[in-house]
Amino acid sequence: MATELQSRAQPSPLPAAAAGGIVVENVSRAYRGSRGEAVPALADVSVRAARGELVAVVGPSGCGKTTLLELVCRLQSPDSGWIASAPAALMAQRDMLLPWFDAVENAALALRIAGHPRSRARERASALFGELGLEGFQRARPSELSGGMRQRVAFLRTLLSGKEVLCLDEPFGALDAITRGEMQQWLARALQREPRTVLLVTHDVEEAALLADRLVVLSGRPGRVTAELEADIPRPRSATDAAVLALRQRALRSLALSARAEGALA
Numbered sequence: 001m002a003t004e005l006q007s008r009a010q011p012s013p014l015p016a017a018a019a020g021g022i023v024v025e026n027v028s029r030a031y032r033g034s035r036g037e038a039v040p041a042l043a044d045v046s047v048r049a050a051r052g053e054l055v056a057v058v059g060p061s062g063c064g065k066t067t068l069l070e071l072v073c074r075l076q077s078p079d080s081g082w083i084a085s086a087p088a089a090l091m092a093q094r095d096m097l098l099p100w101f102d103a104v105e106n107a108a109l110a111l112r113i114a115g116h117p118r119s120r121a122r123e124r125a126s127a128l129f130g131e132l133g134l135e136g137f138q139r140a141r142p143s144e145l146s147g148g149m150r151q152r153v154a155f156l157r158t159l160l161s162g163k164e165v166l167c168l169d170e171p172f173g174a175l176d177a178i179t180r181g182e183m184q185q186w187l188a189r190a191l192q193r194e195p196r197t198v199l200l201v202t203h204d205v206e207e208a209a210l211l212a213d214r215l216v217v218l219s220g221r222p223g224r225v226t227a228e229l230e231a232d233i234p235r236p237r238s239a240t241d242a243a244v245l246a247l248r249q250r251a252l253r254s255l256a257l258s259a260r261a262e263g264a265l266a
């Protein structure tokens with residue numbers, strides 16, 4: 001079932017179009033600054049992800065990437081434009097673990113909220129700890145975990161939500177290069193086993209080229225879509241594949257071009 005947020009009164013055909021995926025159409029969003037002035041974060045942004053597709057969003061800091069994910073997850077409403085998606089889970093940029101729960105309870109939270117009995121939910125979450133390099137830390141509190149471990153617990157919680165759409169905000173940003181590579185491979189395998197629609201925000205264009213079916217490049221604030229790059233590259237992929245390297249280069253060029261365009265406007 002698709003849900004819809006809309007800023008105008010007339011009915012929209014978008015929920016049908018979303019069908020397990022995400023449709024963001026001509027969306028703008030501004031915040032109020034401290035003196036009451038409008039601070040535009042996103043301007044006329046359109047992004048689509050078909051069911052089972054992984055779309056990566058890259059763009060400079062402050063260009064509205066987190067705002068975009070929060071809009072898709074219905075934590076915010078657009079000022080104008082349309083958004084429709086299947087039920088979505090958000091992995092926030094800050095890990096939002098609950099300090100009074102141990103790691104397994106945190107990872108199992110979405111299962112518990114969905115009504116699964118405590119022991120079954122803990123079992124399911126705990127069974128995946130080994131694969132994520134967290135074995136032995138099931139009973140640790142978030143304050144006893146490193147930043148990277150906390151990030152992996154938060155990632156597991158999002159995955160276990162069972163939602164059709166996953167919005168991941170810099171999911172591997174706090175990890176060292178080796179662990180990040182392992183997590184990227186793990187995510188790619190998990191999605192092959194159990195496809196989901198994913199909107200992945202990342203600063204890392206190599207990560208985007210490794211994981212995505214399509215890359216959306218945003219300009220500096222207010223974010224506008226400046227390029228969309230198809231990643232028609234067979235899986236499994238490796239960071240050293242010629243096609244992955246070429247896509248990474250194209251994404252870097254698009255980012256540099258949009259930065260230069262901003263400079264020219266300033």
Ligand SMILES: Nc1ncnc2c1ncn2[C@@H]1O[C@H](COP(=O)(O)OP(=O)(O)OP(=O)(O)O)[C@@H](O)[C@H]1O
Pocket residue numbers: 031032033039040041060061062063064065066067068093221
């Ligand atoms: N609650 C808020 N109130 C006012 N301004 C906000 C608020 N949240 C975000 N902004 C502003 O909106 C813009 C976009 O913020 P957002 O967090 O979406 O960017 P981002 O692309 O996720 O940045 P980063 O890459 O640093 O995480 C920024 O300029 C930010 O200052």
Ligand SMILES: [Mg+2]
Pocket residue numbers: 065066067093169
């Ligand atoms: Mg952000």
